[in-house]
Amino acid sequence: MHNSSVATANHEVHDNPALLHHFATAEQQKDAASLGMWLFLVTEVMFFGGMFCAYLVYRYKYFGDFGSASQQLSIKLGAINTAVLICSSLTVVLAVRAAQLGKRTVLVFWLLATIVLGLVFLGIKADEYAEKFEKHHVPGPSFHYHELLPGQAGLPPADRRYANPSHAEMYFSLYFAMTGMHALHMIIGVGLFSFLTYFAWRGKYTPGYYTPIENAGLYWHFVDIVWIYLFPLLYLIDRHR
Amino acid sequence: MATAVVETGERETYLNREYGIKSWLLTVDHKRIALLYLIGITFFFFVGGFFALLVRLELLTPAGDLVQADTYNKLFTMHGQVMVFFFLIPAIPAVLGNFLIPIMIGAKDLAFPRINLLSWYLYIIGGCLMAYTILAGGVDTGWTFYTPLSTEFLKTNVITAALAVFVSGFSSIFTGLNFIVTIHRMRAPGMTWNRLPLFVWAHYATSIIQVLGTPVVAIAIVLVALERLFHLGIFNPALGGDPLLFQHLFWFYSHPAVYIMILPGMGIVSEIVCCFSRKRVFGYQAMAMAVLGIAVVGFLVWAHHMFVAGISVYAALIFSLLSYFVAVPSAIKVFNWTATMYKGSITYQTPMIYAFGFIGLFTIGGLTGLFLACLGVDVHVTDTYFVVAHFHYIMVGGTIMAYMGGMHFWWPKISGKLYPEFWGKLSAMIVFIGFNLTFFPQFILGYMGMPRRYWDYSKAPEFQILNVLSTAGASVLAVGYLMPMIYFLWSMRYGKPAPDNPWNAAGLEWMIPSPPSTFNFDEQPVVTWEAYNYDEIKEEVPVAQ
Amino acid sequence: MKEAMSDHNSSSEHVSSIGSSVAIWLALLVGTALTVGAAYVDLGPFNVVVALAIASIKATLVVLFFMHVKYTHEKLTKMVIATAIFFFLILLALSMADYGTRLWT
Numbered sequence: 001m002h003n004s005s006v007a008t009a010n011h012e013v014h015d016n017p018a019l020l021h022h023f024a025t026a027e028q029q030k031d032a033a034s035l036g037m038w039l040f041l042v043t044e045v046m047f048f049g050g051m052f053c054a055y056l057v058y059r060y061k062y063f064g065d066f067g068s069a070s071q072q073l074s075i076k077l078g079a080i081n082t083a084v085l086i087c088s089s090l091t092v093v094l095a096v097r098a099a100q101l102g103k104r105t106v107l108v109f110w111l112l113a114t115i116v117l118g119l120v121f122l123g124i125k126a127d128e129y130a131e132k133f134e135k136h137h138v139p140g141p142s143f144h145y146h147e148l149l150p151g152q153a154g155l156p157p158a159d160r161r162y163a164n165p166s167h168a169e170m171y172f173s174l175y176f177a178m179t180g181m182h183a184l185h186m187i188i189g190v191g192l193f194s195f196l197t198y199f200a201w202r203g204k205y206t207p208g209y210y211t212p213i214e215n216a217g218l219y220w221h222f223v224d225i226v227w228i229y230l231f232p233l234l235y236l237i238d239r240h241r
Numbered sequence: 242m243a244t245a246v247v248e249t250g251e252r253e254t255y256l257n258r259e260y261g262i263k264s265w266l267l268t269v270d271h272k273r274i275a276l277l278y279l280i281g282i283t284f285f286f287f288v289g290g291f292f293a294l295l296v297r298l299e300l301l302t303p304a305g306d307l308v309q310a311d312t313y314n315k316l317f318t319m320h321g322q323v324m325v326f327f328f329l330i331p332a333i334p335a336v337l338g339n340f341l342i343p344i345m346i347g348a349k350d351l352a353f354p355r356i357n358l359l360s361w362y363l364y365i366i367g368g369c370l371m372a373y374t375i376l377a378g379g380v381d382t383g384w385t386f387y388t389p390l391s392t393e394f395l396k397t398n399v400i401t402a403a404l405a406v407f408v409s410g411f412s413s414i415f416t417g418l419n420f421i422v423t424i425h426r427m428r429a430p431g432m433t434w435n436r437l438p439l440f441v442w443a444h445y446a447t448s449i450i451q452v453l454g455t456p457v458v459a460i461a462i463v464l465v466a467l468e469r470l471f472h473l474g475i476f477n478p479a480l481g482g483d484p485l486l487f488q489h490l491f492w493f494y495s496h497p498a499v500y501i502m503i504l505p506g507m508g509i510v511s512e513i514v515c516c517f518s519r520k521r522v523f524g525y526q527a528m529a530m531a532v533l534g535i536a537v538v539g540f541l542v543w544a545h546h547m548f549v550a551g552i553s554v555y556a557a558l559i560f561s562l563l564s565y566f567v568a569v570p571s572a573i574k575v576f577n578w579t580a581t582m583y584k585g586s587i588t589y590q591t592p593m594i595y596a597f598g599f600i601g602l603f604t605i606g607g608l609t610g611l612f613l614a615c616l617g618v619d620v621h622v623t624d625t626y627f628v629v630a631h632f633h634y635i636m637v638g639g640t641i642m643a644y645m646g647g648m649h650f651w652w653p654k655i656s657g658k659l660y661p662e663f664w665g666k667l668s669a670m671i672v673f674i675g676f677n678l679t680f681f682p683q684f685i686l687g688y689m690g691m692p693r694r695y696w697d698y699s700k701a702p703e704f705q706i707l708n709v710l711s712t713a714g715a716s717v718l719a720v721g722y723l724m725p726m727i728y729f730l731w732s733m734r735y736g737k738p739a740p741d742n743p744w745n746a747a748g749l750e751w752m753i754p755s756p757p758s759t760f761n762f763d764e765q766p767v768v769t770w771e772a773y774n775y776d777e778i779k780e781e782v783p784v785a786q
Numbered sequence: 787m788k789e790a791m792s793d794h795n796s797s798s799e800h801v802s803s804i805g806s807s808v809a810i811w812l813a814l815l816v817g818t819a820l821t822v823g824a825a826y827v828d829l830g831p832f833n834v835v836v837a838l839a840i841a842s843i844k845a846t847l848v849v850l851f852f853m854h855v856k857y858t859h860e861k862l863t864k865m866v867i868a869t870a871i872f873f874f875l876i877l878l879a880l881s882m883a884d885y886g887t888r889l890w891t
Contacts, residue, residue: 046454050456061481089811094804097801489884553888
């Protein structure tokens with residue numbers, strides 16, 4: 001009943017060279033890869049979620065001081081970066097579409113556009129970080145903070161209240177942790193897309209097999225969504241005062 | 242493709258298909274990866290056990306006379322970290338789960354075989370980091386890494402320990418992710434959800450916990466490392482930080498983590514109890530829903546580890562109530578195993594002895610958990626040996642018993658050899674006796690007020706007699722664990738060859754040869770029968786082994 | 787050049803049209819502008835509600851359209867997303883059950 005030959009009796013020759021041997025059909029493989037990527041994004045939601053929880057707790061406790069610290073960030077740069085990421089999500093969608101339609105050069109173009117936009121984002125972020133270093137708003141021994149609470153500027157100088165520098169340092173700890181982790185994920189994304197661009201240029205992706213593009217796209221959109229929440233939470237506290 | 246070395250007449254199996262270290266270190270066969278994990282977790286079990294031995298030696302006498310206080314802190318920390326992260330969390334899923342899940346569902350491999358291998362390498366890298374931490378002098382935060390001790394005041398190797406846990410956490414995440422996709426997408430035709438073995442259901446629930454919970458402890462320890470390295474002040478009281486925030490993030494994972502440790506064991510017990518009672522499980526749907534219920538409700542109870550830490554009393558009330566709820570699905574499982582055995586034809590092979598041990602000891606451990614969920618009791622016994630006894634009843638009396646039972650049950654399938662049944666039974670009895678001698682006195686000690694993590698109890702010398710009993714028990718337990726190591730290894734060379742189905746058990750894994758061939762099945766099976774169809778299997782369990 | 791909403795490629799996966807993608811992109815940019823604008827209006831405690839609401843709408847657009855969840859045949863994807871959101875909210879809600887009630891007498 002058990003033959004002594006190598007147990008490949010049920011391995012048919014597949015037309016699709018991308019089909020791995022343990023899957024029965026290409027569709028099963030694609031569905032598995034897609035589910036795998038979504039589950040990975042679940043882990044990312046919970047990973048960033050821990051930091052959002054920390055942020056929620058401290059913003060609740062130190063709302064005024066957080067408002068003061070938030071005003072030290074540049075809304076202009078934050079909004080530009082948000083727009084940059086939104087554009088990069090569009091380029092990703094167009095890249096996936098190009099892969100689905102088998103248009104190799106268009107695919108490579110949109111992948112490169114995504115990378116460029118990602119690098120623009122990182123460049124602006126680096127500029128913002130540099131400014132924080134100059135103003136001594138980086139947590140640690142060199143931290144120094146002497147700013148008013150929101151809405152104090154209109155009061156006579158003797159009555160103005162200043163933000164608690166310790167709580168401001170807490171804000172900046174969260175700022176650097178959250179945007180730093182986000183930036184790290186952007187860097188990984190740019191790296192991923194660089195690999196994809198190379199393989200796309202080599203013609204690896206066809207309408208029958210473009211799973212890596214689609215799944216990398218899911219990752220990129222997720223990183224965009226994290227920023228969609230980070231921007232208002234970090235940059236736009238109490239701005240009306 | 243590498244050439245298969247198959248001697249004339251010898252059947253090709255996953256073990257003899259290729260030889261050489263490269264064929265093992267670069268394998269993507271889930272069965273070989275399971276064995277790679279087996280080596281790793283067995284090694285770390287002995288490392289963790291070694292630290293336990295030193296702890297128990299120190300506690301033989303009331304005075305702190307074996308080691309310094311700081312050293313003692315390192316001993317119990319390393320015991321905890323190694324045992325939790327490098328033995329208990331991976332053991333059953335990565336060894337038995339990896340080996341059996343594809344076979345049980347009728348698949349050729351897991352959904353992502355290369356990620357499976359990556360999981361093992363991450364485990365090994367994490368293990369090397371932990372080994373480095375130990376050799377560099379250890380860490381003394383307790384396995385719980387509480388701030389601000391871990392962020393502000395310690396000079397020991399907190400960051401390398403945190404990194405070790407972080408890396409091995411990703412091993413756990415990828416294993417869970419792999420299992421979920423496999424169970425959803427790779428089931429053979431006819432293998433519906435309602436026909437899955439409860440072992441598979443249990444690992445499915447476990448995997449959900451791994452995917453949802455592990456990232457939160459990952460970010461918690463990343464933040465600890467960032468605080469140490471870059472002075473981010475997120476848990477720093479001087480900046481207005483709350484040390485309890487770390488505890489919230491830590492326990493959000495670490496409570497569900499205990500369900501990662503127990504659920505796979507429950508899956509094993511279901512398989513064993515049905516086989517050795519020759520009966521279908523009582524209440525299949527309830528058993529499947531119960532493991533999912535444990536997984537979900539297990540995420541709602543974490544702050545019961547923080548009742549005396551300074552949380553608000555209103556939060557404590559909520560978490561206490563929720564903790565009572567989580568006991569319900571566990572109790573359902575105990576009732577259903579009992580009902581399965583009722584009017585069954587019970588035989589007492591080694592796996593069944595371990596299963597009986599599990600059911601009894603898990604029940605005691607679980608009940609004492611309910612005592613701890615009661616706020617009034619918890620205030621009295623928290624941070625005493627009562628808690629230590631509670632969780633060892635579950636993790637050792639529960640998980641390790643189930644693990645040993647599972648290893649004996651499936652050993653013939655994995656190795657193609659039979660272990661010696663007499664020595665198996667004897668070891669099981671020694672483990673049971675040693676376990677109770679070690680940990681039952683600790684319930685009494687805790688109730689009498691002996692604190693945990695104390696290296697010196699000379700102010701209360703009346704605690705000594707119970708501590709001596711506990712240490713004696715630990716020695717007996719150690720013997721009980723060493724014996725299977727010896728006879729399993731012995732059986733690989735000298736054991737009788739195992740038939741396909743030495744237990745006449747139900748399940749796809751018993752319909753293929755022992756050991757299996759590399760791709761598990763010659764042809765894709767089509768399942769037309771329900772799980773645990775013991776009413777259709779006429780043969781009894783063979784008695785003489 | 788307008789293309790139909792539901793192009794089909796050989797594997798019958800939904801292919802996004804350029805028109806719909808651009809429309810979503812514009813909606814996201816409008817949302818960003820709205821968020822910034824609303825930040826300068828004093829809505830009291832509702833500032834953060836409005837900001838999070840707009841962010842959530844933007845995130846929903848990205849998930850449904852850019853990540854193709856609206857067009858997937860797979861119900862499991864939606865369950866997975868719902869599960870992630872649920873447990874994330876549990877983390878926040880039960881943590882705040884502690885922090886929000888600490889000062890209660």
